[in-house]
Amino acid sequence: MKRTAREALTVVFLLAGVGLAILGYFWLSGHVEDRSQREVEVRFTDVTGLRVGDPVEVLGLPRGRVAGLELDGNRVLCRVRLDRAVSLTSESRFSIRSVSYLGSDRYLMVTPGTGTPVAEGTTFEGFNEALDLEETFLRLDRIVAQLDPEELRAELRNTITELVGTLDGPMQRFEGRLAGFDRSLGRASDELVQVAASLDTLAGLLCPNSTAGRLLGSDELYEELRKTNLELQVLLADIRANPKRYFKVSLF
Amino acid sequence: MGVLGVSAHYAAFVGRSLFTRWDLRRTLPRLADQVWTHGVGALPVVLLAAVFVGLTTAIQTSYQLMGVVPKYFVGMGVGRLVLIELAPVFTGFVVAGRSASAMAAEIGAMRMSEQIDALEVMGVNPYRFLCLPRIGALVLSMPVLVVVMELAAVLVAMLISSVALNVSSYTFMYGVTHFFMARDFLGGLGKAVLFGLVVGVNGCFCGYTVRGGSRGVGRAATSAVVSSAAMILVLNFLVALFFFSR
Numbered sequence: 025m026k027r028t029a030r031e032a033l034t035v036v037f038l039l040a041g042v043g044l045a046i047l048g049y050f051w052l053s054g055h056v057e058d059r060s061q062r063e064v065e066v067r068f069t070d071v072t073g074l075r076v077g078d079p080v081e082v083l084g085l086p087r088g089r090v091a092g093l094e095l096d097g098n099r100v101l102c103r104v105r106l107d108r109a110v111s112l113t114s115e116s117r118f119s120i121r122s123v124s125y126l127g128s129d130r131y132l133m134v135t136p137g138t139g140t141p142v143a144e145g146t147t148f149e150g151f152n153e154a155l156d157l158e159e160t161f162l163r164l165d166r167i168v169a170q171l172d173p174e175e176l177r178a179e180l181r182n183t184i185t186e187l188v189g190t191l192d193g194p195m196q197r198f199e200g201r202l203a204g205f206d207r208s209l210g211r212a213s214d215e216l217v218q219v220a221a222s223l224d225t226l227a228g229l230l231c232p233n234s235t236a237g238r239l240l241g242s243d244e245l246y247e248e249l250r251k252t253n254l255e256l257q258v259l260l261a262d263i264r265a266n267p268k269r270y271f272k273v274s275l276f
Numbered sequence: 277m278g279v280l281g282v283s284a285h286y287a288a289f290v291g292r293s294l295f296t297r298w299d300l301r302r303t304l305p306r307l308a309d310q311v312w313t314h315g316v317g318a319l320p321v322v323l324l325a326a327v328f329v330g331l332t333t334a335i336q337t338s339y340q341l342m343g344v345v346p347k348y349f350v351g352m353g354v355g356r357l358v359l360i361e362l363a364p365v366f367t368g369f370v371v372a373g374r375s376a377s378a379m380a381a382e383i384g385a386m387r388m389s390e391q392i393d394a395l396e397v398m399g400v401n402p403y404r405f406l407c408l409p410r411i412g413a414l415v416l417s418m419p420v421l422v423v424v425m426e427l428a429a430v431l432v433a434m435l436i437s438s439v440a441l442n443v444s445s446y447t448f449m450y451g452v453t454h455f456f457m458a459r460d461f462l463g464g465l466g467k468a469v470l471f472g473l474v475v476g477v478n479g480c481f482c483g484y485t486v487r488g489g490s491r492g493v494g495r496a497a498t499s500a501v502v503s504s505a506a507m508i509l510v511l512n513f514l515v516a517l518f519f520f521s522r
Contacts, residue, residue: 027305034308037316041420048427049461052355054453079454086348086450 115139315417330432351451383483411476418472
């Protein structure tokens with residue numbers, strides 16, 4: 025290769041390196057314009073904790089990012105890069121949520137909704153529904169600080185007295201019903217004792233040494249009764265066949 | 277010569293090579309020649325290393341994180357690992373193995389055949405003539421090679437993630453871009469410049485100070501690679517300690 029050509033290629037190599045570095049920076053930082061996404065504007069009254077670059081999740085799936093936050097009068101205009109595949113409707117809801125209860129990280133949750141599709145360029149209303157633990161504790165602290173312990177004690181005592189008074193009538197009725205139930209239970213118990221005694225007597229009669237017990241428990245008796253039954257059947261059949269053999273009717 | 281003596285000699289060598297009159301009209305063609313040899317010539321092996329760095333990093337990150345954290349953390353892990361550590365260090369090792377030994381052998385052979393002495397006799401500054409273009413070429417080429425390795429490795433990791441690891445390219449790039457920090461990218465390039473300087477200086481120093489005939493040239497080539505690799509690791513640790521620790 026000629027020396028000049030090599031020198032030219034070397035310069036191209038170095039310039040391509042610089043170009044790649046710039047392109048790579050924008051690609052890896054996500055600043056390269058993604059044609060599969062569009063920009064949506066959302067207005068918030070408060071965006072505490074939300075930062076540029078925070079994720080945008082549609083029904084729990086990452087589908088974009090917060091592209092910009094700027095003041096718009098007394099409100100905040102949030103620019104969101106969102107996949108074109110996500111169809112926004114008149115009922116679409118944008119809300120800022122916390123990644124975890126303890127963390128300060130936020131994400132923007134989008135619920136597309138089932139309303140009529142909206143035109144591109146529509147500005148949506150957003151809501152900050154993130155749980156700010158610090159703010160919650162501060163509010164709780166302020167409420168506790170405003171309470172007078174003596175007043176609270178008196179209030180609690182009154183409440184307990186009122187509660188006892190309110191429960192007095194229903195408790196008496198309940199006790200009356202309980203006594204009635206107890207009596208019914210006593211009667212039922214007596215009857216059950218009688219039934220048990222009768223069953224006991226019956227069991228005594230059926231013991232192997234008694235007459236009934238022997239009758240019920242004897243195989244020999246069973247066999248004899250069966251034979252007798254068979255013989256009776258044969259006798260009845262014979263009577264039906266030859267009645268004159270057994271019954272002789274004569275007037276004279 | 278003790279450690280202090282070698283250090284002083286090394287520092288003097290760096291001073292003579294870099295803080296001399298650059299004479300760009302004569303140096304630039306030789307610089308271009310060295311960039312061609314050590315920069316463009318290293319592209320294939322750097323690309324090959326990038327492919328395997330991307331594949332391995334994606335698979336290992338997925339193996340470590342899948343089921344524990346969301347999938348886009350695979351992109352985050354690969355992106356930050358490649359940008360901060362793997363691309364600069366791997367490229368440094370590749371260039372050290374390829375160029376430091378070549379420089380040491382080339383300059384060592386010239387020293388053995390008294391060509392360097394001849395240059396001095398002719399009134400040519402051998403540091404500017406031999407060392408400055410080589411060191412400069414590596415300082416210029418290393419960031420380019422590192423950027424190539426970074427982009428190729430991330431691209432390969434993205435492809436393998438979407439094909440074999442059930443992580444879509446969108447999810448992967450979401451992790452890369454969401455956790456991207458300019459400091460990581462620029463830190464990687466800063467390391468590349470530093471590693472290029474170290475590899476160039478070591479290659480030239482080991483060749484320039486060679487003694488003992490052809491065996492000495494062989495030893496110089498080996499020590500150029502070993503010392504470059506060791507210095508890359510030490511410098512990598514120092515950069516991590518001072519620039520990436522909170």
